[in-house]
């Protein structure tokens with residue numbers, strides 16, 4: 588009965604959706620979407636509220652939205668490792684700081700950076716390792732798979748913004764070379780870490796050069 592009412596605009600019981608109502612519901616509020624996209628900011632762990640956990644259900648919502656990114660040939664190349672428990676974030680902290688200590692030449696070594704490597708996972712509610720999985724036949728160029736994963740990350744980032752959750756994508760060498768730490772399988776490549784945590788920052792102004800400077804109309 589309900590399905591029929593979606594196909595006919597007359598003869599429906601009171602309160603049932605008619606087709607035109609359904610179409611109206613499918614239209615999104617573009618002002619809100621514009622605002623969401625333009626107000627999305629990178630929010631760093633130093634601004635996260637210490638000790639305020641991010642519930643698993645929230646992270647599952649981010650991952651579900653990531654899973655709806657576009658994907659050429661439906662390869663769905665995004666894979667995630669969620670460092671949620673304090674113990675796992677501590678392991679990540681030790682890995683990142685250990686990597687930095689071992690791989691930074693003395694003249695470039697900074698105590699400040701070392702501290703950040705160590706503290707950031709512990710200040711966060713969770714850290715998600717972003718991994719790209721190539722399909723075995725490698726029928727697509729790698730850039731298409733990376734682009735798809737980046738769109739999945741943007742889905743998470745926008746969802747965080749809508750929820751008031753701070754987040755950012757971090758790409759230190761330690762993450763890009765974390766194959767062994769993450770136990771990556773054949774065809775997998777780590778594209779960085781997605782940090783997230785609750786925050787109370789005021790809305791931050793974004794900086795962008797005008798799009799007109801980047802566009803040619805033909």
Ligand SMILES: Cc1cc2nc3c(=O)[nH]c(=O)nc-3n(C[C@H](O)[C@H](O)[C@H](O)COP(=O)(O)O)c2cc1C
Nearest residue numbers: 627628629630737755756757758759779791793794
């Ligand atoms: C692929 C990618 C990698 C990034 N890696 C880093 C990073 O390693 N460190 C960092 O501070 N920010 C990183 N960012 C976040 C940018 O610094 C941030 O998006 C940029 O400053 C613009 O700020 P906004 O996102 O708040 O507009 C990365 C962003 C992207 C898309």
